Amino acid sequence: MKNDMPPRHKTLKKVIAAALLLLIAAAVFFIWYYLRTWPLRFHAEFDAFFGKGNWEQISSETKESLIYSVYHRSTNPSLSGERPGKFHEWDIAFTNPGGETEIWTISDHTMRINQDKYWLLSPKRYSARQALTQELMDLSFGMAGQQVLDEILRDILPEQEADCINVEISYRNGNPPPGMYSRLIRQSWFNVEQISASEYLKTDLYDFYIRILAYDYRVEKLxxxxxxxxxxxxxxxxxxxxEAFGAYADYDIYLGEGYTAEYSGELAD
Structure with a gap:
C-alpha cells in the first residue's frame, strides 16, 4: 500500500528549500557587496592607516568612467556593444594630526583601469589591497608636502608668496610595480600620524622626492x-x-622660468 507524505510535510520541505535558496542568495549578495566595498572589506587597513575610531565613511558614489569601457552582450544585437565602465568612490572623514577634520575621496577607479588592461596573472596587475595602498599613498603625498610648506617654506616666504606654491611628494622612474604597494602598507610609519616627507625620502622602497611648484598664474598676481x-x-x-633632510634631501623646485633647482643627497637614491 502506497504511503503518501502528509501535505504538511510537503509544505515544510518546500519552505525549507525556499529558505535555503534565500540564504544562498543572501550569502552571494553579501560576498559581492563585501568584495566591492573597500571600507568594509579593508576595515582593518583603514583602522591601521587612519587610526581605529578616527575615521568614518560619510558617503559613497558609483560613477561611469571616461577612461575604460566594458563590452555588454545582449540577446538583442542592437543592445550589444561598448559601455562606460563603472567605479566607486568613498568619502572618508578623519581627524588629522593637527586636530582638524579632513575628507579624502578614495576610489577603485585606478584598480579597474589596471585590471581591465592586464590579465589575471600579469605581474603588472594590481590586487585590490595594492590599489587601495596606491590611493592612500597618492593622497598622503599632499599631506607630507603641506608639512614641508608649513614648517620650512613659510619661514622663508611671506604668506602671499607661499600661497603661490604647491608642495607634494612625487617619484621618478614611472609608476611603482604592484609589489611596492604590498611592502609600503606594511611600513610602521605608513599612517596619518607618522607620514612625513622625511619618511618618504628615507625609505628605499622607491625613488621618492619633494616637488615644489610655483603656479605661474598665481605668481603673475604678485x-x-x-x-x-x-x-x-x-x-x-x-x-x-x-639642512632639514640632510643626506636624504631630494627635491625638484620650480619657482618660475629660470628659477629652478634639482638635488639628490648622497643617500637619496
Missing part, C-alpha cells in the same frame, strides 16, 4: 617686489631643505 623676493629665495629654500 607685485613686482614680491616676485623678485620669491625668485631670490631659491638658494635659501635649497639650504633649508638640505
Amino acid at each position: 607685485t613686482q617686489e614680491e616676485q623678485e623676493h620669491l625668485f631670490g629665495s631659491l638658494a635659501e629654500i635649497e639650504e633649508a631643505l638640505q
Whole structure:
C-alpha cells in the first residue's frame, strides 16, 4: 500500500528549500557587496592607516568612467556593444594630526583601469589591497608636502608668496610595480600620524622626492617686489631643505622660468 507524505510535510520541505535558496542568495549578495566595498572589506587597513575610531565613511558614489569601457552582450544585437565602465568612490572623514577634520575621496577607479588592461596573472596587475595602498599613498603625498610648506617654506616666504606654491611628494622612474604597494602598507610609519616627507625620502622602497611648484598664474598676481623676493629665495629654500633632510634631501623646485633647482643627497637614491 502506497504511503503518501502528509501535505504538511510537503509544505515544510518546500519552505525549507525556499529558505535555503534565500540564504544562498543572501550569502552571494553579501560576498559581492563585501568584495566591492573597500571600507568594509579593508576595515582593518583603514583602522591601521587612519587610526581605529578616527575615521568614518560619510558617503559613497558609483560613477561611469571616461577612461575604460566594458563590452555588454545582449540577446538583442542592437543592445550589444561598448559601455562606460563603472567605479566607486568613498568619502572618508578623519581627524588629522593637527586636530582638524579632513575628507579624502578614495576610489577603485585606478584598480579597474589596471585590471581591465592586464590579465589575471600579469605581474603588472594590481590586487585590490595594492590599489587601495596606491590611493592612500597618492593622497598622503599632499599631506607630507603641506608639512614641508608649513614648517620650512613659510619661514622663508611671506604668506602671499607661499600661497603661490604647491608642495607634494612625487617619484621618478614611472609608476611603482604592484609589489611596492604590498611592502609600503606594511611600513610602521605608513599612517596619518607618522607620514612625513622625511619618511618618504628615507625609505628605499622607491625613488621618492619633494616637488615644489610655483603656479605661474598665481605668481603673475604678485607685485613686482614680491616676485623678485620669491625668485631670490631659491638658494635659501635649497639650504633649508638640505639642512632639514640632510643626506636624504631630494627635491625638484620650480619657482618660475629660470628659477629652478634639482638635488639628490648622497643617500637619496
